[in-house]
Each structure stands twice: as C-alpha cells, then as structure tokens.
Amino acid sequence: MRELLHETADLAADFLESLPERPVFPRVEVDELRARLGGPVPDRPTDPREVVRELAEAGDAGAVAIPSGRYFGFVIGGAVPAALAADWLTSAWDQNAGLYVAGPAASVVEEVAGEWLAELLGLPRGVSFAFVTGTQMAHATALAAARNEVLAREGWDVERDGLAGAPPIRVLTGEKAHSTLPRALRLIGLGTGSLVPVAVDDQGRMRLDALHEALASGDGPTILCAQAGEVNTGSFDPLGEIADAAAIAGAWLHVDGAFGLWAAASPRLAHLTAGAERADSWSTDGHKFLNVPYDSGIVFCARPEAHRRAMSVQAEYLVQSGEGGPRDQVDWTPEFSRRARGFPVYAAIRSLGRSGIADLVERCCDLAQRFADGVAEVPGVEVLNEVVLNQVLFRFDSDDRTTAKLGAVQRSGVAWMSGTTWDGLQAIRISVSNWQTTEEDIDRTIAEFAS
Ligand SMILES: Cc1ncc(COP(=O)(O)O)c(C=O)c1O
Numbered sequence: 001m002r003e004l005l006h007e008t009a010d011l012a013a014d015f016l017e018s019l020p021e022r023p024v025f026p027r028v029e030v031d032e033l034r035a036r037l038g039g040p041v042p043d044r045p046t047d048p049r050e051v052v053r054e055l056a057e058a059g060d061a062g063a064v065a066i067p068s069g070r071y072f073g074f075v076i077g078g079a080v081p082a083a084l085a086a087d088w089l090t091s092a093w094d095q096n097a098g099l100y101v102a103g104p105a106a107s108v109v110e111e112v113a114g115e116w117l118a119e120l121l122g123l124p125r126g127v128s129f130a131f132v133t134g135t136q137m138a139h140a141t142a143l144a145a146a147r148n149e150v151l152a153r154e155g156w157d158v159e160r161d162g163l164a165g166a167p168p169i170r171v172l173t174g175e176k177a178h179s180t181l182p183r184a185l186r187l188i189g190l191g192t193g194s195l196v197p198v199a200v201d202d203q204g205r206m207r208l209d210a211l212h213e214a215l216a217s218g219d220g221p222t223i224l225c226a227q228a229g230e231v232n233t234g235s236f237d238p239l240g241e242i243a244d245a246a247a248i249a250g251a252w253l254h255v256d257g258a259f260g261l262w263a264a265a266s267p268r269l270a271h272l273t274a275g276a277e278r279a280d281s282w283s284t285d286g287h288k289f290l291n292v293p294y295d296s297g298i299v300f301c302a303r304p305e306a307h308r309r310a311m312s313v314q315a316e317y318l319v320q321s322g323e324g325g326p327r328d329q330v331d332w333t334p335e336f337s338r339r340a341r342g343f344p345v346y347a348a349i350r351s352l353g354r355s356g357i358a359d360l361v362e363r364c365c366d367l368a369q370r371f372a373d374g375v376a377e378v379p380g381v382e383v384l385n386e387v388v389l390n391q392v393l394f395r396f397d398s399d400d401r402t403t404a405k406l407g408a409v410q411r412s413g414v415a416w417m418s419g420t421t422w423d424g425l426q427a428i429r430i431s432v433s434n435w436q437t438t439e440e441d442i443d444r445t446i447a448e449f450a451s
Helices: 002-017 030-037 048-060 083-093 104-120 135-152 180-187 208-216 240-250 260-265 306-309 341-376 398-410 439-450
Strands: 128-132 170-174 197-200 222-227 252-256 281-285 297-301 389-395 418-422 426-430
Touching: 002 048, 002 222, 030 048, 083 341, 104 128, 104 297, 104 341, 104 389, 128 135, 128 306, 135 222, 135 252, 135 281, 135 297, 135 306, 197 208, 208 222, 208 240, 208 297, 222 240, 240 252, 260 341, 281 439, 297 306, 341 389, 341 426, 341 439, 389 418, 398 418, 398 426
Parallel strands: 170 197, 170 222, 222 252, 252 281
Antiparallel strands: 128 297, 281 297, 389 426, 418 426
16 A cells, blocks of 8 residues: 555656646547546456556546646636645545544544634634535535525525425526526526526626616515626625625625635735625635635535524434534535545645735736736737736637637647637636746746737
8 A cells, every 4th residue: 555655646746747848738639538548347456556557647648737837727726735735635534524423633624724714714703614515516505505594584494395385586696697606596496597687897797786776676585696706807796885785685695706705815905805704605615726626615604503404414323413512514514425625725724824825816816917917918919807816808809819829829738728708709718826827837828829
C-alpha cells in the first residue's frame, strides 16, 4: 500500500509539474480516449500499481489543465496545496461523514470550518450550514428549507402533505439567474412555472423598478433569489435594496453567491456584498475562489430550524446525537452517506488564513482587470462588462471573428476559456479564479488573442 501511494503521489506531482508546458486543453480525440480506457469488463484482477499507472497514463492524455494558471473557463478554481493534500487524506480515512459516530473528526472539522466560513463571508452568527457537492445542491437545500418555511407560514405542512394542493409559491429571480436555480426548483417540486423573471440591466443586475413591479403583481408565499456574481459579468444585484424589498414583502431571501460571496472576505471588495448578510439563506462554493478541489459547495441558512426540518432523517438503526450533541451532518445535508468534504475546506482556510483568502480574491480580480485593460487594446475588441470582480466579457467586431478567435486560442493550448452569448451576440468569457494565475499568464493570453 505504501509503495502504491508513493508512486501515485509521484504521478500526481508529475501532472502538476507539467502544467506550465502542457497544452491547457488536451490534444486528444474522444475515440482515442475510448479506445485507451474502454474494453470489456475485466475478467481477472489486475495489480493495483499497474491499474493506477495505466489510468494515469491514459487519464493524463485526456486531462484538462484546470489547475493551470491559464485555465479561464466557466468559473473554476484550482486547488491550494493544503486542500489538495487534505483531500487525499479524506480518501485514505474514508470516513462516512453523515453521522458523528461514523467520523468524529469529520463532524468536528465541519463544525469548525462552517463557522469559519460564515465569519469570513460576513454572515450572521449562528447560521446553520452544510457541505454539499456544489452550489447546485446548496440551492436545492436552501430552497427546500425556504419552500417549507413559506408554506408553514400559510399553515401548510409540506413535510407531511407534499405539494399537491398547497398554496402556490412565487419565486422571483433576475432574468440572468444562474441555470442551477431553475433546476433546483425542478428538483424540489416547485417547477420552473413558479418562476417570476425580473428584468435586469445591461450588466445582468436585477432592476429595482422591475422587482417592485413583480412583487406588487402577486401575493402569497414568496421566495426572492438575488445574485452575488453574475456568471458572465461578475455583477452584483443591489443586495441592500433587495433585502429591504424582501422584508416588506415577507419573502424568503436567498442569495446565489457561488463565487461572488467571496468578495465579502476582502476588505477592499466587501462593499459589493453589502446587504447579503440580511438574507435567509446563501449558496457558495469552495471549489471556486477558495481553490478547494471538487466537489465542494456550502449552503448557509439564517433559520436553522427550517433548514434542519427540511433535511433531517431518522431511522432505528442510526446512532444520532440529538439536540445539543455533536454534529450529525445528515441532519443538514440532502445526502445520507457522504464524503468528509469538510477536511479540504478546513485545510484551505488554515493554510491561507484570513489575509491569504483576501489576497487570493483580490489578486484574481486585479488580474481580471489587467486582462480587460490589455485585451481592450487588441484591434477590434470590445470589453462588454464593468470589471467589478474576476470576470471579463469581451468580443471581436463580429460574431464570426469572435468565434474564430476563441477557437484559435482554445486550439493553441496556451489558454482555455469558454464562449457565451450576451445580448444575442457571441462573446468570450474570462474567469480568473486560480491561485496560480500570474501577470505573465494574463499577458501571454492577451498576446494569443492579438496574434
Ligand atoms: C452564479 C453561479 N451560480 C451557480 C453556479 C453553479 O455552481 P456549481 O457548479 O458549484 O453547482 C455557478 C457556477 O459557475 C455560478 O457561477
């Protein structure tokens, strides 16, 4: 076992050391990967060292250099060393982090890391939390609590009676809400028919006049979802005014802060999230700005009882701590058996500290601004967003040129980023979310667009 793990550590280090030189997107075809990795079900056992060696070889050929400083796709962080190493320990320990009795250290680490996170993100004392796979499941968890609570206020017990015959719930979101929100509504049985889209401005921020109009146009149980960090522009909804409107309407306020909530961890950027602390629930990710390996999402709730009621589970054979006892994660998460995903979050926070996290977030944002300034000098380029955070949205002077340039840079292997559509036009998105990105990485990428 020791030899296997040492060898595996070397293979992992080989991959990480190859990042500066390897093409950011692998030069491999899907058929080649299928041929290398596929085949019939193996009849006989194979030596684990051989299995890992072969997997590393074939897997390496098809791996995207996501931990590289020149990966700018979607909103994807890298992995700071302590978090990566703690993630390995998590697998070696193989705790079932559903119950305290199946992993006492995992339970306590989640307790500690959850409280640290709430403080770093400027959330009120005493919020409940759960470590889930990502913001998608954080939304599903928070909105299940929201659904139950707004219906309970109408005298409807959704835990017992389900949704058939329940008073209809309206869910107000900006038109640029992330696609994981409507999916969460589908998962919790509200459906996308419950959505009331609210018009946004040219940066994707919810318009307050449209919000007031939407709130006034109906009544009954209401959930209002605001966004801290739009996925293309990085823009923030006007959170303070939205919190005011939610309070007057008696609506549950949920904030999608998948990456934008991390602005609160920087004294320089915290003003962007002002008002977020007044929400009822929040979703964010460890695998974006905090640079924790996948999968790492966190949900917080200012109404712990609603959160717990929506998630908790009992069975005769379960050994649960009960009120006031140690934390049983199963009471807060949608999963039953689960990975101890608090360890890498804990390690990331300990290794970076408050100042290191602020520095990481600010550095990413400064580099995004450097990219925007530099790419704006490239003939034919227009930067489409106000760079308030770590996202840059830009295009060339036609859709064809934009698509062609994006494809050429992706194929060059120098960097990778994704395209999008903004106001009906093709555009290119840059997300700087990696602790390893340097000014040189930014300048090389701009040069590639200029070539
Ligand atoms: C604003 C926003 N919300 C939600 C998500 C989904 O997060 P996850 O992939 O962790 O579920 C993203 C992902 O980029 C996002 O940017």
